Amino acid sequence: MSGEHEATPWPTGDMAGLQFVAPGRAEWMRVPVPEERAGQVLVEVERLGICGTDEHLFSGHSAYIRSGLTTYPFQPGHEFVGRVVAVAPGVRSVAVGDRVVGEPFLPCLACPVCRSGAINLCPNRAEQGVRGNVPGAAARYVRTPAANLAVVPEGVGPDAAVLAEPSVTALGALEAIAVMPGDEVAVIGTGTIGLLVVQIASALGARVTAVGIDEHGLARAEECGAIAVARPEEAPGDRFDATVEASGASPALLTASRITGPGGRIAQVGIPGGADVPVDGSSIVAKGLTITGVLGGVSHLSRAVGLIAAGVIRPELLIRHVIGWEEAPDAFGVPAGEAKPKVLVDLSALAALSGDGAADHAAGAGAERGAA
Structure with a gap:
């Protein structure tokens, strides 16, 4: 896809966001919708994947937590698929309505490592939802650079597409x-x-x-x-x-x-x-x-989507089940222990709730869970 796209108003206000608030504790809260930035895209999240990295961040055992590179509270989520709802001026690679998957690496693009092309190894990098407290995709919306996205072709559903990132x-x-x-x-x-x-x-x-x-x-x-x-x-x-x-x-x-x-x-x-x-x-x-x-493989995202579309990668052999957003706070501490290792969170219902009520509803559920 190429060319300028007609501007769509960037959503504002609050939204529901899942926060890791302490080791072993996650809560839904009201958080601000990320503000518009040049070169960035706002994605309404459909599915979130849970992986071992998330579990280590949740438990506090992650090296990023131990070293202080990531600190509580923060918003997790680096495996995601969703629909583009707004693009900043100048973005040409994706358009509103596209289903996309994303990569979490946010390099500085200025250091010698980045200039060598190894942007995933940038010593100054943030990793969305993982390293550096840049909010991840465990929310109604996630903001991410357009360069980090790949468009998902028609015929590939959100459950399958979320496996592109791993x-x-x-x-x-x-x-x-x-x-x-x-x-x-x-x-x-x-x-x-x-x-x-x-x-x-x-x-x-x-x-x-x-x-x-x-x-x-x-x-x-x-x-x-x-x-x-x-x-x-x-x-x-x-x-x-x-x-x-x-x-x-x-x-x-x-x-x-x-x-x-x-x-x-x-x-x-x-x-x-x-x-x-x-x-x-x-x-x-x-x-x-x-x-x-081997740390990630940023350049392979479009190829991964293509292999899923072609049936070479078969996500159905890996996905154990898809849970609702209400279950998400308890899902990060559950070990795989079954034949299929991958658990997905369906966040699409957050969009179906009306306006700020989504954030209120989710935050209320988190408060009730914490009091239980």
Whole structure:
């Protein structure tokens, strides 16, 4: 889509926004509608995805919380899909009415890292709903740069589209370790990212083995295309051309270095809960392993949407259920523990409530929940 679009008034006033107010505590509150800014777009949120990053922020275990980069209270939400309701002057890439998905990275665009093109690694970056207290998408509206959005084609519903954001990490991991058809690939972890990697790598023609500790997750990995599954202690050593570590479990990098063969490549995607992670330096050196950290994959958003539209990525294999906005404050502390890892929040009902009454209703529900 190109060209100038006719201006639509930017909504003002208050709206309902979910806030993490303290470790383990979330409440709906009245918050201001984000103000218009150059290059920005206002999106009315339809679905919000909950991931492990959100759960760590909610519990207070996130490194961003521990380091003070993110502080309570703040508005979470970085996996979202919605409809554009207003665009700032000069925005040409999206129009009012478009269904869009977004990426949360907000780089400074001025530092040497940004100038090199690695904007997702910007040391000065904010991450919407994650790092730096920029309000996330757990609200009726979210404001985001037009450059961070991809338009969702007709025929792709909001439940499926919200999986585009985590899919960019899976695509970034496979690109980082140059997975090719015929490669023997291990994927450690059977959460959302791990299962997305299984689906995409299998579609690329790789022979994928899923490694994990959850029987439900391993069974789901086979449905996603894995030709074999194994528990970590059972996975064969020196077997794989490439390994994606998507669990974040403390011993997982040890497993990755053991099972990856000479000259092999490892993508570290999972973020460990603590800073101290055991590493087998001898194996890394003796086998000439290459380990690459992967943080997101901003440039892959449109490709991820296309893979969902084409049926290569099958979100229905990952989505456990969709909950209403009223249930959201209790959803961030619930571990997956089931065959399907992904929970979505339906926020579309916030728009159906009249005017400021939506904020009042949601905030009232939060107050009642806190008093219970």
